[in-house]
Amino acid sequence: MSLAGHTGTPIIEVRQVSTQFGPAIVHQDVSLTVVKGEVFAIAGGNGCGKSTLLREIIGLLNPTAGTITLLGADSRELQQADGGSLHRRFGVMFQHGALFSSMTLAENVAVPLREHTSLSAGLIRDIVALKIALVGLPPDSALKFPRELSGGMRRRAALARAIVMDPELLFLDEPTAGLDPMIAAGFDDLVLDLKRLLGLTVVMVTHDLDSLWRIADRVVVLGEGRVLGMGTMESLAASDDPAVRNYFHGPRGRAAQLNHSGGALPRD
Amino acid sequence: MTFMEGRTLRCLGSWTMSDVGPAERTLRLMEWPAGGSLRFEGSGIQAFDTGGAVVLSRAVMEARRRGCEVTVEGLQSEYAQLMSLVSAHWEAMMAHVAARPNGKARFQSSIRNLVDRLLRGLDFIGESSIALLRVSPSPARLRWRSALNSLRLDGVNALPITGLLTFLIGVVIAYQGAEQLRKFGTNIFIVDLVGISLLREIAPLIGAILIAGRSGSAYAAHIGTMKVTEELDALRTFGLSPTELLVLPRMLALVVALPLLTVYADVLGVFGGMLIASNQLNVSFTAFLSRFEEAVAVRHFLIGIGKAPFFAVIIALVGCYQGFQIRGGVDDVGRHTTISVVQSIFLVIIFDALCSIILNWWNL
Numbered sequence: 001m002s003l004a005g006h007t008g009t010p011i012i013e014v015r016q017v018s019t020q021f022g023p024a025i026v027h028q029d030v031s032l033t034v035v036k037g038e039v040f041a042i043a044g045g046n047g048c049g050k051s052t053l054l055r056e057i058i059g060l061l062n063p064t065a066g067t068i069t070l071l072g073a074d075s076r077e078l079q080q081a082d083g084g085s086l087h088r089r090f091g092v093m094f095q096h097g098a099l100f101s102s103m104t105l106a107e108n109v110a111v112p113l114r115e116h117t118s119l120s121a122g123l124i125r126d127i128v129a130l131k132i133a134l135v136g137l138p139p140d141s142a143l144k145f146p147r148e149l150s151g152g153m154r155r156r157a158a159l160a161r162a163i164v165m166d167p168e169l170l171f172l173d174e175p176t177a178g179l180d181p182m183i184a185a186g187f188d189d190l191v192l193d194l195k196r197l198l199g200l201t202v203v204m205v206t207h208d209l210d211s212l213w214r215i216a217d218r219v220v221v222l223g224e225g226r227v228l229g230m231g232t233m234e235s236l237a238a239s240d241d242p243a244v245r246n247y248f249h250g251p252r253g254r255a256a257q258l259n260h261s262g263g264a265l266p267r268d
Numbered sequence: 269m270t271f272m273e274g275r276t277l278r279c280l281g282s283w284t285m286s287d288v289g290p291a292e293r294t295l296r297l298m299e300w301p302a303g304g305s306l307r308f309e310g311s312g313i314q315a316f317d318t319g320g321a322v323v324l325s326r327a328v329m330e331a332r333r334r335g336c337e338v339t340v341e342g343l344q345s346e347y348a349q350l351m352s353l354v355s356a357h358w359e360a361m362m363a364h365v366a367a368r369p370n371g372k373a374r375f376q377s378s379i380r381n382l383v384d385r386l387l388r389g390l391d392f393i394g395e396s397s398i399a400l401l402r403v404s405p406s407p408a409r410l411r412w413r414s415a416l417n418s419l420r421l422d423g424v425n426a427l428p429i430t431g432l433l434t435f436l437i438g439v440v441i442a443y444q445g446a447e448q449l450r451k452f453g454t455n456i457f458i459v460d461l462v463g464i465s466l467l468r469e470i471a472p473l474i475g476a477i478l479i480a481g482r483s484g485s486a487y488a489a490h491i492g493t494m495k496v497t498e499e500l501d502a503l504r505t506f507g508l509s510p511t512e513l514l515v516l517p518r519m520l521a522l523v524v525a526l527p528l529l530t531v532y533a534d535v536l537g538v539f540g541g542m543l544i545a546s547n548q549l550n551v552s553f554t555a556f557l558s559r560f561e562e563a564v565a566v567r568h569f570l571i572g573i574g575k576a577p578f579f580a581v582i583i584a585l586v587g588c589y590q591g592f593q594i595r596g597g598v599d600d601v602g603r604h605t606t607i608s609v610v611q612s613i614f615l616v617i618i619f620d621a622l623c624s625i626i627l628n629w630w631n632l
Contacts, residue, residue, distance in 0.1 A: 101599040106364070117285050119319070123292050126322045127285070129364035130357060139363035147595070165285060166317040197353050198318070199346070 008035035011169060011201050012057060017066035019052055026052050027063070028225045036168075039195060039202040039215050044222035045247065050205045051095075053222065054173055057203070058092055071169065088116050090169035091162030095177065097154040099146040099161070106132065106142040109161045116165065131160040134197075135190060152183040156190070163194060170195075172204035176211050188214045209253050213260035221247055233257075270294050275305065277327070280312035283320025291320075295327040303335040311342030321350040325358065385593075392589045396519070399511040415517035422483040422518075423525030427532060429482075434474050434533035438466060438540025446548040455549040456559055462541030463564035467572045471533035473620060475526055476579035480612040484587035487518055488608035491591025492601040500592075515588045522580035527573045534572065567632060575623055579616050586612040 012034040019026040026049040034040045042050045055061040057068055059075045068075040071089050099108045109128045113119060119127070132142055135156040146154055155175060162170055175191065176184035188211045195202050206212060212219055213233055220230040221244050229236050229244040237248050237257060247253065270279045270291045283291065300306075308328065313320070324340070331338050343351065354361075403409050445461040491514055494500050500510045538560070545551040551559075590608035594600045 113285065117319075118289050119285065120289070120292060120296075122296075123288075123319070123323065125365055126326065126361065127319055129361040130318060130322055130354060132364050133357040133360035134353075139360070139367050142364045142367050147600075166319070197349070 008037065010034065011036045011071060012203065013069040014053070014057065015067050015069075017053070017056065017063040017068060019049065019056065019061075020064045025225050027222075030066070030222070030225075030227055032220050032227065032230060034201065034203055036201050037199070038217040039191070039204070041212055041216035041219045042203070042205045042222065043207070043212060043219050043247070044228070046207075048222045049225065050222055051173060054171060054203070054205050058090070058171055088112065088165045089167055090171065091165065091167040092171045093155070093158045093162040093173065093175060095173040097146065097158035099154060099158055101146050104143050104145055105137070105149070105157045105160075108146070108157065109164050111161065112165050128160075128164065131164045132157075134163070134194065135160045152179055152187070155179065155187060159187075159190070159194075163198060163200070166198060168199075168201060170200045170202045172202065172206075174205055174207065176206065176208045181210070184208065184211065185214070191215060209248070209256035210259065213256050223247070233260075272298070275301075276307045276309050278309045278312060279324070280314075282315040283313050283323065284315050284317045285319035287315075288320050288323050292323045295323060295330075298327070298330075300331045300334040300336060305337040305339070306331050308338060308340040309342050310340060310347065313343065313347060316344075316347040316350060318350060318354065321347075321354045325351065325354045329358070388593065389589060392592065393585065395511050396515050396585060396588075399509060399516055403512060403516060409512075410520070411513060411517045414513070415520045418518050418521035419525055422479065422486075422521055423529060426478060426482055426525075426529060430475055430478055430529050430533050431536045433478065434466070434471055434537035435540040437470060437474060438462060438537035438542075439544050441465060441470075442541040442544035443548070446544065450549065455545075455551055456555065458541065458545045458549055458551060459556055459559040460563045462538060462545070463560055464568050466537040466541070467534050467564065468568040469572070469620070469624075471537050472526075472530045472572045472576050472579060473616070475529045475533050475576065476583065476616045477613055479522065479526060479529070479580070480583045480587075480609055480616065483518075483522065484583045484612045485605045485609050487584065487587030488590040488594075488605045489601055490514075491588055492594035492604055495592065495594050496598060496601065510592075515584070518588065519581060519584035522584045523577045526580040526583075527576040530573050530576045534569065571623075571627065571632065575620065578619060582615045582619060583612045586615060 010033045012032075014030060014032045017030045018028050030053065042053060044050050052061065056063050057070060057075060059070070059077070062076060071086060073086055077086065099105070100111070103111075106125075106128050109131055110124050113124045113127060117124075129142070137153060137156050137160070141149065141153060141157070146157070149157060159172075159175075162172075170191075172191065176187055179187060191202060191204075192215050194200060202215075204211075204216075216233060218231060219233055219236055221228040221236060223243050228247075229239050229241055231239075233248075236244055237253075239245060239248075248257070269281050270277060271294075272278075279291070281287070308324070310324070328338050328340060340348075340351065442458060442462050445458050446455075449455055449457055449461070491500070491510075494510075494514075503510050503513060542553060542556050545556055546553060587608045590604040590611070594604045
């Protein structure tokens with residue numbers, strides 16, 4: 001498919017993936033490619049299978065048909081605990097953080113290091129401290145338990161845990177859902193900073209039109225179980241497909257676009 | 269890996285989180301010269317990530333602390349960027365590393381928590397009593413449907429397991445007793461042994477322990493989940509009292525169910541004892557039953573089922589209380605469910621022991 005020019009090394013390839021839960025068809029022939037170094041967003045209405053696709057890519061779920069290649073390996077391989085040789089190359093931030101509630105924030109962030117490396121406790125502590133500092137959490141938060149943190153801080157903590165192994169790929173599931181606009185914008189900036197600093201490729205599932213405009217290099221819009229459109233936000237916003245237009249040209253979509261373009265909304 | 273060469277520290281190979289361990293150990297044990305200039309030569313580094321950057325930065329900082337003039341040379345540009353990333357966040361990082369739990373504050377807060385828990389427990393008992401008083405003048409206000417449902421779930425559905433267990437315990441007691449009684453040729457006293465111990469103590473206790481495990485834990489988990497999902501708050505916004513809606517029906521159901529279960533357990537337990545008596549000690553069913561009539565006073569039975577409603581109140585209150593104590597996450601649900609079972613069994617046995625002491629004073 002020649003949807004929107006993507007050049008560079010493909011890091012994720014989804015080929016003709018179909019998913020069915022009983023009689024319900026979630027995806028049909030979904031294909032897409034994520035290239036190294038981009039921020040790739042998966043967008044679409046509620047229940048269009050965005051999160052399902054993400055779960056398939058990271059190997060938590062098997063597609064009914066089709067193949068998914070992640071960092072050169074079949075994502076089905078991820079279902080075997082392989083000691084992390086592939087798992088340590090990507091980080092996942094779940095929608096609600098999925099921080100282990102019985103551990104402090106610092107212990108949470110340290111989990112992948114403890115499990116996958118043989119570094120000394122002191123060095124693990126240093127790396128954890130660096131990652132917590134990178135996501136901009138205050139010093140006293142490292143000793144707190146997840147239940148003592150606010151929603152925004154929990155997201156940051158989950159992000160720190162996702163990047164602790166310096167992954168090549170970072171998956172974000174609804175990173176800004178439920179955050180207030182200021183904190184959400186701060187989070188977007190943080191993702192961009194980290195992407196630049198650590199050379200990450202970011203794949204995110206989001207509804208947030210503001211973040212789509214702000215940070216996504218390319219966006220795929222899912223709907224009715226298939227790919228409705230794929231490309232930069234500008235090209236999608238100019239799309240003629242009625243379903244894509246509906247998604248981006250609701251009142252909020254226009255406001256987000258206006259916001260992004262600094263007030264000059266291209267007339268159409 | 270890394271080694272010193274005069275005033276130059278050569279860094280070679282892979283400095284990633286998987287491989288930097290040995291280099292880190294070397295650098296940690298390194299004797300830095302006091303003062304003078306020191307050159308870190310990084311052109312031999314083939315792979316580098318934040319782990320490596322942290323190790324190298326630590327070494328640089330340590331050498332600087334000893335008064336050395338440190339220069340880092342030869343790093344590839346993206347590696348140098350990682351180094352500057354780490355040094356840009358160095359102070360924040362050290363603040364995190366320095367953050368230590370404050371022992372005194374922790375002790376104080378644990379004392380405060382303990383007092384808090386006691387007060388909340390009292391608060392809960394008070395609230396439940398008030399709800400009970402509020403409802404009792406107009407029984408129509410009680411959620412009968414929910415109470416009946418609870419009666420079915422916690423009473424009727426517990427019949428098979430309670431019956432089986434007390435039957436087996438009757439069998440066990442009779443077996444153990446049979447050995448001893450046969451030595452003295454006092455076979456018929458098996459009736460006293462089985463009858464009194466089961467009716468008075470064991471059947472109510474087994475019933476209570478089973479209910480604490482089956483129902484008390486379920487109450488805690490159910491109410492706790494409702495709390496986590498904010499269903500309790502939703503109820504309050506309708507002006508409904510969760511205590512009245514959730515606690516009272518369950519308590520009522522258990523108060524009715526547990527004495528009935530005890531009677532049922534009595535019957536099956538004694539039946540189990542009776543089987544073994546006829547099998548091992550040649551005490552026929554008729555002999556057993558006629559001896560039962562004269563040997564086992566009604567008061568043993570009454571004391572047994574008289575304790576059951578109190579056990580029921582303890583179990584229901586502890587289970588529901590622990591449910592309400594859940595805050596925050598889902599892991600709390602599991603923790604408090606466990607606490608509810610342990611605590612209610614503990615309190616039931618304490619209460620039972622107190623009863624034994626008091627009844628003994630009164631010569632009952």
